[in-house]
Amino acid sequence: xxxxxxxxxxxxxxxxxxxxxxxxxxxxxxxxxxxxxxxxxxxxxxxxxxxxxxxxxxxxxxxxxxxxxxxxxxxxxxxxxxxxxxxxxxxxxxxxxxxxxxxxxxxxxxxxxxxxxxxxxxxxxxxxxxxxxxxxxxxxxxxxxxxxxxxxxxxxxxxxxxxxxxxxxxxxxxxxxxxxxxxxxxxxxxxxxxxxxxxxxxxxxxxxxxxxxxxxxxxxxxxxxxxxxxxxxxxxxxxxxxxxxxxxxxxxxxxxxxxxxxxxxxxxxxxxxxxxxxxxxxxxxxxxxxxxxxxxxxxxxxxxxxxxxxxxxxx
Numbered sequence: 001x002x003x004x005x006x007x008x009x010x011x012x013x014x015x016x017x018x019x020x021x022x023x024x025x026x027x028x029x030x031x032x033x034x035x036x037x038x039x040x041x042x043x044x045x046x047x048x049x050x051x052x053x054x055x056x057x058x059x060x061x062x063x064x065x066x067x068x069x070x071x072x073x074x075x076x077x078x079x080x081x082x083x084x085x086x087x088x089x090x091x092x093x094x095x096x097x098x099x100x101x102x103x104x105x106x107x108x109x110x111x112x113x114x115x116x117x118x119x120x121x122x123x124x125x126x127x128x129x130x131x132x133x134x135x136x137x138x139x140x141x142x143x144x145x146x147x148x149x150x151x152x153x154x155x156x157x158x159x160x161x162x163x164x165x166x167x168x169x170x171x172x173x174x175x176x177x178x179x180x181x182x183x184x185x186x187x188x189x190x191x192x193x194x195x196x197x198x199x200x201x202x203x204x205x206x207x208x209x210x211x212x213x214x215x216x217x218x219x220x221x222x223x224x225x226x227x228x229x230x231x232x233x234x235x236x237x238x239x240x241x242x243x244x245x246x247x248x249x250x251x252x253x254x255x256x257x258x259x260x261x262x263x264x265x266x267x268x269x270x271x272x273x274x275x276x277x278x279x280x281x282x283x284x285x286x287x288x289x290x291x292x293x294x295x296x297x298x299x300x301x302x303x304x305x306x307x308x309x310x311x312x313x314x315x
Contacts, residue, residue, distance in 0.1 A: 007032055035063055035068065069093045096128075107129070110127040122301065136293050137292075150229070157209055190209075218262060219286065221287075249292065250268050257285065262286045267287070
C-alpha cells in the first residue's frame with residue numbers, strides 16, 4: 001500500500017516535534033513537509049537541533065501555502081496558534097485536516113473529536129478540531145458520570161507542566177519562576193473552561209482553574225463532581241471500567257494516577273473514585289499534555305480519517 005502523504009504546519013513547536021516523532025514510527029505515512037514559517041529561519045535545519053529525541057534525517061521545510069497545496073498531501077496537521085490556523089485552513093486543498101489550535105473547536109465548520117468520546121463523528125469529516133489538553137483530561141474524567149444525569153455541578157482543579165505554554169518566552173513557561181513554587185493563572189474565564197462547558201453541555205455549572213508546576217510535561221486534573229444524591233464509590237468505578245473497557249488509551253486504575261504513568265505516552269489514567277458526605281465524587285485524571293493532550297490525539301484523529309488502526313504509531 002502506498003504511503004499517505006502528510007504535511008505538518010507548525011513543526012517547530014513542542015507539539016509539532018512530538019508529531020514528527022510519532023509519524024516517523026507510524027509506518028503508513030510519509031512526512032513530506034515538516035513546515036515552519038520563513039521568519040523562523042529553520043528551513044533545511046535538522047529537527048534534532050530543536051528536539052534531540054527526534055529521528056535523524058528529517059529537516060524543517062518552509063513551503064508557502066501554494067507550495068503545500070501542490071504537494072498532493074492526503075492530510076495536513078496544524079500545530080499552530082489560532083490566527084495561523086484561521087489563515088491556512090480555509091485555503092488548504094487537502095482532503096483531511098486536523099487542527100490542534102482553538103480556532104475551530106466551537107465552529108460548525110469542524111468536527112470536535114476526542115476519539116474515545118466522539119469517534120462516531122469522524123467518518124466523512126474533512127476538518128477535525130483536536131481538543132485542548134486540559135479539556136481532554138477533564139472530559140474523560142467527567143463524561144461517564146455526566147451522562148447519568150446525576151451531576152449538578154463540577155469543579156476542575158488542574159496543574160500542567162510548563163511546556164503547555166509553548167516555546168515563546170513567557171512568565172508562565174520560564175522554569176526559574178517555578179523554583180519551589182506553583183503558579184495559578186487565568187483563574188476565571190479561561191478559554192478551556194468554555195470549551196469544557198460547551199462539550200459537557202453544562203454552560204453555567206462547570207468551574208475550571210489551571211496551575212503551572214515545576215515540571216516540563218504532564219497534566220493532573222482533579223474533578224470534583226457534585227451529585228444530586230448519594231452514590232456508592234464502587235459503582236462509580238465500575239461505571240468507568242465498563243465505559244472505557246475497550247479503549248486502549250484510557251486506563252482505570254485502583255489507585256490515584258500519577259504523572260509518571262503517562263509521560264511520553266498517549267494514555268489517560270483515571271483513579272480516585274472517592275465519595276464524601278456531601279455527595280462529591282472526586283476523580284483524578286493524568287495525561288501527557290504534549291501527547292494525549294495534543295500530538296498523540298491528533299494522530300489518533302488522523303488515523304481515523306485516513307483509515308488506519310486508531311493505535312498505529314502510538315503503541
